[in-house]
Amino acid sequence: MPEPHLLAADTDRAAVVTRLDESLADGRLTLAEYEDRSARAHAARTYGELADLTADLPLPARREPARREPARSPVASALHGGAWHGAWGHDLRAAWTGWVTTAVIVVGIWLVTVLGSGDLQYPWPVWVIGPWGVVLLARTIGERRSQDTDRQQLPA
Template identity: 80%
Template sequence: MPEPHQLAADADRAAVVTRLDESLADGRLTLAEYEDRSTRAHGARTYGELAELTTDLPRPAAPATPAAPGPSPVARAVYGGAWHGAWGNDLRAAWTSWLVTGVIVTGIWLVSMLGSGDLVYPWPVWVVGPWGVVLLARTLGERRSRGDRQLPA
């Protein structure tokens, strides 16, 4: 806390007025008390003058930190929570990217095959094949490493 004789800034005065606003909304201050204190807060020059305005008010509670979200109920039921791995990566997004890429490159291959009229080498296998093998190994590895651990509630 700064020394009472030090000069207050506009942000300090605004913070005190915000606290007075909350106290008025909570019913701790009457409208007359609020008007008097907010007028004095806007005219305050030092931290000591600002502190006088809130000494009889309770300190604001510390903001609660939200809990980290766990797997969705669908992921729990269908996949047993294996979609969120040890690295924090989302396997569902990885599989979706793989599938979208596979559809796109297969579509390009089909269009080029139909456009040329000849049988074109199925090159999309080399795009989606190794990627799919790596994703499958990772998915199975995460399911095995999970073992009997319980999912968070």
């Protein structure tokens, strides 16, 4: 990074937040640490402030570009036994993190309105997080079963 006292640009802040996103997905940061650091990254004015946010994180490994498979229609995927297999596969942790974050926010808003009004209100957050959570749970179970099936098919 350039000298710590120089002013950072929006692209510099975005790069640090992307690195924090990856660290959260890798399990290096808790959700609370991620939220704190990303908020501080967006508010950072200098390169020094940005460097402090990632100083304890390992340098990102160089990644090879992902191989692209030919696009299949959902029907073709289902016929080949891989209905959307891989569509979320490696992003399940990120999907669950997004769900938890959203759940905390909407339940918090609901609680503030309940406490502010003094009377119990309809629990509308269930309609935001309920169906989403059911879909994520089904997808997670499906991924686990798929991984178990793949392991059983490997030669010993």
